[in-house]
Amino acid sequence: MTAFWWTLRTLLSDWRRRPAQALMFLAGLASATALFSGVQALNFQARQSYAEAASQLGGAQLASVRTPSETPFDQRAFIALRKAGYKVSPVVEGDILIGRQPITVIGIDLATLPAAAAGDSLQAIGGNGRQLSANTDLETIQPADFLLPPGVGLVAPETLTKLSANEGDRLRSSTDQLLPPLQTSAGITPDTIITDIAPAQMLLSLGGKISRLLVDETQATGLPPLAKALGDLETTALKGLAPAGLALNKPTNTNDMSRLTDSFHLNLTAFGFLSFFVGLLIVHGAVGLVFEQRRTLMRTMRACGVSSKSLTIAAATELLLLATAAGAVGLAIGYTVAGALLPDVAVSLRSLYGAKVAGALAFRPTWLALGLFIAVAGAAAAAAGSLYKTWKLPVLAPGKPTAWRAAEQQTIKRNALFAGFFFATALGLLLAAGGLFAGFALMGASLLAAALILPAILSVLLRLAEANASGPIVRWFFADGRQQLPSISLALQALLIALAVNIGVGSMVGGFRATFLGWLDQRLAAELYVNAGAPGRAIEMRALLEAQDAVTAILPLAFASTRFNDLPAELYGFTDHETYRDSWPLLAQNPGAWDRVTSGEAIFINEQLFRGDDIKVGERITLEAPTGPWAVEVAGVYSDYGNTRAQFMVAVDTLKGRWPDAQGDLFILRVEKESVDRVAQLLTERFQLTDSDLINQTDLKALSETIFEKTFTVTAALNVLTLVVAGVALLTGLLSLATARLPQVAPLWACGLTRRRLALLDLLKTLSLAAVTSILAIPLGVAVAWMLTAIINVEAFGWRLPLHHFPDQWAGLIILAVAIAALSSAPVTAALWRASPTRLIKVFADER
Amino acid sequence: MNGKRTILALALHVAFAAGFFAFGSVGARAQGFASLAQDADGFKTVTPGRAFSFPADHAPHDGYRIEWWYLTANLTDAEGRAYGAQWTLFRAKLAGGGEDKESSTAGDTWSSPYLFMAHAALTSEDSHTHAERFARAGLGQAGVTTAPFSAYIDDWRFEQTSESGLNAARVVARGDDFSYDLSIKTDAAPVLQGEAGYSLKALSGQASYYYSQPFFTLTGAITLDGKEIPVTGNAWMDREWSSQLLSKTQTGWDWFSLHLDTGEKVMAFRLRDTAVDAYVSGGWINADGAPEPLTGKAIEITPLNPPRKNAAGAPTRWRITIPSKDLSIEATALNQRSWMRTSFPYWEGPIKLSGSHGGVGYLEMTGYTAPAEKRRAQR
DSSP states (O other): OOOHHHHHHHHHHHHHOOOHHHHHHHOOOOOOOOHHHHHHHHHHHHHHHHHHHHHHGTTTTTEEETTTTOOOOETTHHHHHHHHHHHHEEEEEEEETTTTTEEEEEEEEEETOOOOHHHHTTTTOOOOOHHHHOOOOSSSOOOHHHHHHOOOOOEOOHHHHTTTOOTTTOOOOOTTTBOOEEEEEETTTTTTTEEHHHHHHHHTTTEEEEEEEOOOOOTTTOOOOHHHHHHTTTTTTTTTTSTTTTTTEEEOOOOOHHHHHHHHHHHHHHHHHHHHHHHHHHHHHHHHHHHHTHHHHHHHHHHHTTHHHHHHHHHHHHHHHHHHHHOOOHHHHHHHHHHHHHHHHHHHHHHHOOOOOOOOOOOOHHHHHHHHHHHHHHHHHHHHHHHHHHOOOOOOOOOOOOOOHHHHHHHHHHHHHHHHHHHHHHHHHHHHSSSSSHHHHHHHHHHHHHHHHHHHHHHHHHHHHHHHOOOOOHHHHHHHHHHHHHHHHHHHHHHHHHHHHHHHHHHHHHHHHHHHHHHHOOOOOOOEEEEEOOEEEEEEEEHHTTOOOOEEEEEEEEEEEEETTTEEEEEEOOOHHHHHHHOOOOEEEOTTTTHHHHHEEEEEOOOOOHHHOOOOOTTTTEEETTTTTEEEEEEEEEEETOOOOEEEEEEEHHHHHOOOOHOOOOEEEEEOGGGGHHHHHHHHHTTOOOTTEEEEHHHHHHHHHHHHHHHHHHHHHHHHHHHHHHHHHHHHHHHHHHHHHHHHHHHHHHOOOOOOHHHHHHHHHHHHHHHHHHHHHHHHHHHHIIIIIIIIHHHHHOOOOOOOOOHHHHHHHHHHHHHHHHHHHHHHHHHHTTTTTTHHHHHHHHHH | OOHHHHHHHHHHHHHTTTTTTHHHOSSHHHHHHHHHHHOOOOOOOSSSSOOOOOTTTGSSSSTTTTTEEEEEEEETTTTOEEEEEEEEEEEEEEESSSSSSOOOOSOOSSSSSSEEEEEEEEEEEOOOOEEEEEETSSSEEEEEEETTTTTEEEEEEEOSSSSSSSEEEEEEEOOOOOEEEEEEOSSSEEEEETBBTTEEOTSSEEEEEEEEEEEEEEEEEETTTTEEEEEEEEEEEEEEEEEEEEETTEEEEEEEEEEEEEEEEEEEEEHHHEOOOOEEEEEOOOOOOOOOEEGGGGGEEEESSOTTEEEEEEEEEEEEEGGGGGEEEEEESSSTEEEEESSOOOEEEEEEEEEEEEEOOOOOOHHHHHOOOOSSSSO
């Protein structure tokens, strides 16, 4: 044990002699862990929020009764089914605005709520017997308080913070309805208020209506199945209560939100892995370098009697300690990064998918364990080769401090072979595979192949340059570069990947912005979008608008929801007008498409359906309408960026005919530019419209742009971090080289080259390598951009963007890369610049 | 934690604080004491000298904290096997004061101050199954109407089938593993308990309005384990309403309804107390329906197998003596495990009588600890 302890101490103390390598190892592993665990924390948080939302009110266990398009229906259906003997419980759900904050209101009936629906989220009501007998929990809500006016509104603590409210406060909704006093309770989805059905109906203006019925898991004996009863009662007890009929829906086990957001999270994960991989490259380099530098030390220890087994175990233990330390630092950074990014992620998830994700990061032990495991496993993977070499180290092998460099030449060749293998894999994936995962695998394989071949390319370039160079200093310059290459090739590989990804993502984001803004102009051609809210008001509003000269067109709209291929889908009913015909962004269409769709013979589908569900123009598809299945031809495809759901565009009258419960009191208004504000003001005042009832085109465009900026914030942030990691790699690579450099430049100094000239030559060399790497990164970046827009984006979001190139961005990146290289080599250059002659002379005394 | 049951247990804990159900919940017992001490402020109070009229008094009485329609039946099948059936509807006012009416006038249908709870059970020698339902008043999910009489919650019904008055009725309920459909009839008039319907529950003045209809005869069918069994028997209806039933030191009660072979009926209860001797009271009902109140030493109720101190369980063998009527009987539970594992657990089941008189009856015991259930873990 003592022997082992001293072996370990000896190995650990060796790091003191090599602070640069220590820094490289720790920084590499810490940044790898940080990015990986940061992304994991974001994903964990989001997934937990989905799971909570899905399991809220027993959603994951309980079946429900709804109308086909999930519109509210008469609450007397609840009574009818209860009186028929079925254990069902009413829920009313909808969104309100509090200030500018959208909040979901869920109303429940405690008397009939199934046990599985109460779950953890309603623990605040009543508490349990223990609390009661202790009689200390005065804040526990009494059920009578919940049931009787004014009721209680249960919210997550963070929702209370977001609303700038305190416990017990009664807020007002944007429609000036008074909310029940708010009380916090754990386990409630963010941005959600759970309250009794009575105040909920009032807040949502759904008096006498319910959104769905929860079905208890156990039903009384001797009753026909509920699905059958729904059919049987349709013409009797349920007659007229839900015109579109009621249907039994299975529990949402595979919850829609998880499925909808899968691609978003895969995107994040892929970036996390990419960064992790770059970090591991650094660790691998550091460990390899240290091992070679320790050859003499280890040979001495072996000669002193330390067994190879003992030495290997000590080295492994050392690695474990360092990896744990680096992992801990990485986790701390990762947690901070995730915490900083989470609000943006939450906003994009809410905007894109309507998913509610808690804005504050929760700390989870599993996440911590996974992060540390990944750090240790990553370090082990990166160091496996070196540990093996330690195990096999011949006792009497002479310490050859520079022999590893010769071996690295072999490595370059071997890596080139691996590169070939990965290129082949990438090609295979490109030709044969499909799906988002394959898309990322393709990108990974391509990047790996490019990184592995990079040293070989640089080596060949340097050799060519050396062969064509004249003059001893220039020849030395290239030869020295080649000799130096192995030790900084890892950093250059990291730089290559970081730059390529940067170029790729930059092209995608830039291209998106260019396309999206144009598309928004087409899609939002009309000036005002109005929700009348009720049929009576719609008629009155129409009359008022028709009297306005400035209003050039009033185009009724309708919306309905349905399911297509087992996922939620939307139906958009439009009124034929040049506003659509002239500017609607159709990607493909059949001849006479507009006329056929307007007459109800055909429909348009959005790009998501076209690509994701592979529906062709001219194909017939069947939609499940409340009035029966509807087989209809697809006459065209329109681009629908940002929509995560499938959408069908149908003539408004056809929609209302087939979906009697469609939301219909909506208008698109064409208004003369100078009169937009006046008309908006007129409508607002006359009909007390809220922000969500009357939307101005300009505001909508601004909002859409914000959503997309937020969506790409995460990508952009990870992008920058990857570049930082590459910079750290370069810095640590050069630092670790610094001490080894002196013996190589000392003879040149002795030959008469000044220290300054040597330092500048050194700097020039690093900068040239960085510049060449950056230039090589451009074609790779273009390839990445293509993979992102043509494969990954299509798989992830269902829409394809045109590929744009931004040469000015590339130039900027090359300059940035060279600047990073300059910054990284600054300490080394400065050291050489200021190296004292005695140190340089000492080289000769020490070495020879 | 089984969230909903606890929530509703607590909902009713508040609602039924004055009722005996508060005693059933072991966890809530401490709070139960506190609630019992509450004044009946905001609720109507029970005073002697009330005039009863039928069928009007079958209807709910607004403004009281708690009211129930309670039907227990002793059944026998063709092979002579004994069964018991229970059908109970409770109506509670959630808070004192405010609206006394069932339907809110606030414009929405959900804000009624009344809440209904119902229990149904079917007991045989070797099984005891039960179910529980809740409903808010004012919606039509549960309610009680007269002319014709109908007490209902979901598809459970106790409704008049006779032309006028409550002389014949149909009683229906179903749970997850049982159901019954019983027809009851009688020619007798309801019997006022206590002093002309004023039933004292403690010497400190807690009381209820209380009348019974113990003379129902019954035919019908029960369904147990998916098998329908025709049955005949006797049924007993209790009607009681109050705002403050028990004193603050009373811990639970033991209540008996007895159908004697000789045609007389006996109601007896014992309210256990931590401070003073148990309060014992009852009523002898002659075969012609004439009641004789039994108070003080006129009736003695003794448990023969009381549970050990602090142990779970309830006495299932009792001695009842009424010296003035030469009655000395032993009452034994048909099924010792007749626990109602509802939001507030209590014991309720059929009993057999032996001794000076034979017969059958029903026993209800509250304030004991239900032993852990073997089949499903009890919360």
